[in-house]
Amino acid sequence: MMLEVKNLSVSIHDQPILDGLNLKVEPGQVAAIMGPNGSGKSTLSYVIAGKPDYEVTGGEILFDGENLLALEPNERAAKGVFLAFQYPVEIPGVATMTFLKASLNAQRRARGEGDLTTPDFMRQVKTAAQSLKVDFDMLKRPVNVGFSGGEKKRVEILQMALLQPRLCVLDETDSGLDIDALRIVSEGVNALRDAGRSFLVITHYQRLLDHIKPDVVHVMSKGRIVKTGGADLALELERNGYRDYSEAAA
Amino acid sequence: MTSHVSRLRTEAETALEAQFAALDLKGARSDAFAAFSAKGLPSRRDEAWHYTDLRAALKHAAPLAKAPDAARMQAAGATLQPLPRVGETRLVLVDGHYAPSLSDRAPPGVTFVLAEATTQADDALLALNTAFAPAALGVEIAAEAGPVSLEIVHIDGPGAVYARIALSAPKRAVVAVFERFEGASRETQRNAVALIDVAEGASCEWTTLVADAAALHLEAPVVRLAGDARFTNFALVCGPALARRQIDASHSGPGAKIALNGLSLIDGVRHADTTLTVRHSAPHGESREFFRHIVADEAVGVYQGKVIVDQYAQKTDGGMKSQALLLSPNAQMNNKPELEIFADDVVCGHGATVAALDPEQIFYLQARGIVRADAEAMLLEAFGIEAIERVADEKARDALNERLRDWLKRRAG
Numbered sequence: 001m002m003l004e005v006k007n008l009s010v011s012i013h014d015q016p017i018l019d020g021l022n023l024k025v026e027p028g029q030v031a032a033i034m035g036p037n038g039s040g041k042s043t044l045s046y047v048i049a050g051k052p053d054y055e056v057t058g059g060e061i062l063f064d065g066e067n068l069l070a071l072e073p074n075e076r077a078a079k080g081v082f083l084a085f086q087y088p089v090e091i092p093g094v095a096t097m098t099f100l101k102a103s104l105n106a107q108r109r110a111r112g113e114g115d116l117t118t119p120d121f122m123r124q125v126k127t128a129a130q131s132l133k134v135d136f137d138m139l140k141r142p143v144n145v146g147f148s149g150g151e152k153k154r155v156e157i158l159q160m161a162l163l164q165p166r167l168c169v170l171d172e173t174d175s176g177l178d179i180d181a182l183r184i185v186s187e188g189v190n191a192l193r194d195a196g197r198s199f200l201v202i203t204h205y206q207r208l209l210d211h212i213k214p215d216v217v218h219v220m221s222k223g224r225i226v227k228t229g230g231a232d233l234a235l236e237l238e239r240n241g242y243r244d245y246s247e248a249a250a
Numbered sequence: 251m252t253s254h255v256s257r258l259r260t261e262a263e264t265a266l267e268a269q270f271a272a273l274d275l276k277g278a279r280s281d282a283f284a285a286f287s288a289k290g291l292p293s294r295r296d297e298a299w300h301y302t303d304l305r306a307a308l309k310h311a312a313p314l315a316k317a318p319d320a321a322r323m324q325a326a327g328a329t330l331q332p333l334p335r336v337g338e339t340r341l342v343l344v345d346g347h348y349a350p351s352l353s354d355r356a357p358p359g360v361t362f363v364l365a366e367a368t369t370q371a372d373d374a375l376l377a378l379n380t381a382f383a384p385a386a387l388g389v390e391i392a393a394e395a396g397p398v399s400l401e402i403v404h405i406d407g408p409g410a411v412y413a414r415i416a417l418s419a420p421k422r423a424v425v426a427v428f429e430r431f432e433g434a435s436r437e438t439q440r441n442a443v444a445l446i447d448v449a450e451g452a453s454c455e456w457t458t459l460v461a462d463a464a465a466l467h468l469e470a471p472v473v474r475l476a477g478d479a480r481f482t483n484f485a486l487v488c489g490p491a492l493a494r495r496q497i498d499a500s501h502s503g504p505g506a507k508i509a510l511n512g513l514s515l516i517d518g519v520r521h522a523d524t525t526l527t528v529r530h531s532a533p534h535g536e537s538r539e540f541f542r543h544i545v546a547d548e549a550v551g552v553y554q555g556k557v558i559v560d561q562y563a564q565k566t567d568g569g570m571k572s573q574a575l576l577l578s579p580n581a582q583m584n585n586k587p588e589l590e591i592f593a594d595d596v597v598c599g600h601g602a603t604v605a606a607l608d609p610e611q612i613f614y615l616q617a618r619g620i621v622r623a624d625a626e627a628m629l630l631e632a633f634g635i636e637a638i639e640r641v642a643d644e645k646a647r648d649a650l651n652e653r654l655r656d657w658l659k660r661r662a663g
Contacts, residue, residue, distance in 0.1 A: 049617050077619035089614035093632025103618035110619065
């Protein structure tokens with residue numbers, strides 16, 4: 001099992017958000033998590049990535065059998081956990097290229113590998129930028145500053161392509177994307193699908209799942225997974241909404 | 251009934267009195283010292299010094315640095331040697347004394363002269379400088395001189411060092427100055443004044459680097475701008491135990507523009523104060539102030555900016571910004587922006603922010619694999635570099651960026 005979330009309970013400012021959540025993601029699997037606003041989807045993604053401020057009051061998260069909760073966010077990243085942010089953070093004054101290189105080399109060092117040479121790095125960035133239709137000049141600008149919503153999301157996927165993580169958590173990557181951008185981002189994700197890499201795709205809407213076909217769909221409500229099914233479950237949700245599942249969790 | 255409260259002299263004030271008496275000076279210098287003596291060292295009771303209590307901080311007055319002898323000049327030469335050149339023509343002062351043997355020859359159209367240069371001394375810092383400073387190093391630029399690029403290097407050893415520079419940029423001159431303070435130790439108490447006149451249509455970009463370890467760094471640029479003149483200053487301050495830069499600028503002709511910028515990096519128990527006054531006395535003037543502080547440990551930052559717009563200075567455009575990052579719960583930043591506006595048709599504003607590093611940004615960087623300490627250093631470097639970007643001259647900018655990186659490395663290591 002690549003990811004195993006066992007009976008996870010999480011609070012923020014004493015407010016319980018996740019309530020005994022259980023979830024398994026197998027290697028190579030694309031798992032979608034759908035659910036209404038406030039069901040705890042983003043919290044789950046943040047807790048997997050290691051965002052501070054969330055208090056884990058019970059349960060555990062195992063990644064390849066190792067307890068993720070004991071690790072710093074950067075250690076989790078070096079082990080192969082990647083979160084594509086719903087709201088990528090702007091970092092004025094840090095050129096995107098500098099940031100990409102620092103990220104890549106930090107992870108390599110954590111794994112005991114040497115730094116990439118500049119030509120190798122540039123080649124990798126250029127390839128990733130081309131396939132995601134990211135203007136290369138944009139990468140000279142500060143991280144996410146002045147980027148449109150679509151540009152921000154494309155650069156998130158570009159980071160994912162460069163860092164080659166094994167668990168990709170996509171937190172509402174479709175929000176704020178027009179149809180063309182949605183297609184480009186989805187193609188970027190699909191290009192990374194392979195037997196050793198898993199995806200946790202968090203979304204409100206079926207729309208994204210038309211492009212990124214999930215192997216399994218989980219419905220989340222009130223801090224738990226309340227139903228699990230195949231890709232057709234997403235279509236059912238699109239038709240009927242989340243009302244049934246809100247009741248189920250109550 | 252009247253009562254006379256006589257102020258007790260501090261040990262430092264008593265020592266300053268004795269030092270001045272021993273010099274047996276008359277005239278303007280004596281008047282200046284009398285003006286200082288009447289009020290003594292400024293303390294937090296003086297509004298302009300409210301956050302920097304010099305009277306309390308100056309426990310003793312260091313003995314006056316002597317005019318450099320041959321051995322001192324040799325040592326100063328060794329300090330100078332590794333410094334990369336920033337300006338085209340290098341001018342060196344050793345312990346406040348112009349050192350021609352270490353300086354370049356003046357370029358065509360420029361003369362270096364030693365002269366008594368007086369200034370109104372109603373302020374303790376200026377009064378002490380007027381009383382004690384060796385003859386001022388005057389930089390005179392002829393009307394037909396092309397663009398002038400100077401690097402003024404102060405190499406200061408232990409003791410009380412007073413330095414005075416007077417630079418006049420004639421009409422339409424283009425002058426760039428990189429002024430750096432080097433060599434000082436915890437035994438150095440420095441007082442440096444620069445009298446800068448920018449004539450009609452002339453422009454002067456002045457960059458200041460204060461990165462040595464002086465116990466006390468007092469610096470007072472006095473800037474006079476004629477019509478359509480431009481003056482820009484950027485100062486990087488990192489190193490002195492107590493630094494106070496006080497800038498006194500005035501627009502006396504219409505259409506003058508001034509930009510005062512700076513970055514202070516302070517850690518330990520260091521204290522860095524920037525206090526400035528910009529007086530607009532003529533219409534259509536512009537002033538911009540932009541200061542950033544990174545304050546760590548138990549350090550204290552001070553920014554006091556006062557923009558005065560006289561009633562004739564209509565259409566003045568003024569903007570002031572101070573931004574500070576506090577890196578520890580005991581770090582302190584004192585901001586005091588002030589606008590005194592007597593004209594009715596002006597645009598003036600100010601803003602001040604004090605914040606910690608943004609945890610969202612740190613998490614974002616960490617989530618990509620970057621170790622927390624490196625993430626913090628990246629954000630601090632970015633905060634600093636964004637300020638330094640205001641320096642137009644590339645060499646000057648590079649020199650400042652290098653000091654910023656050194657400071658961050660020292661903090662991390």
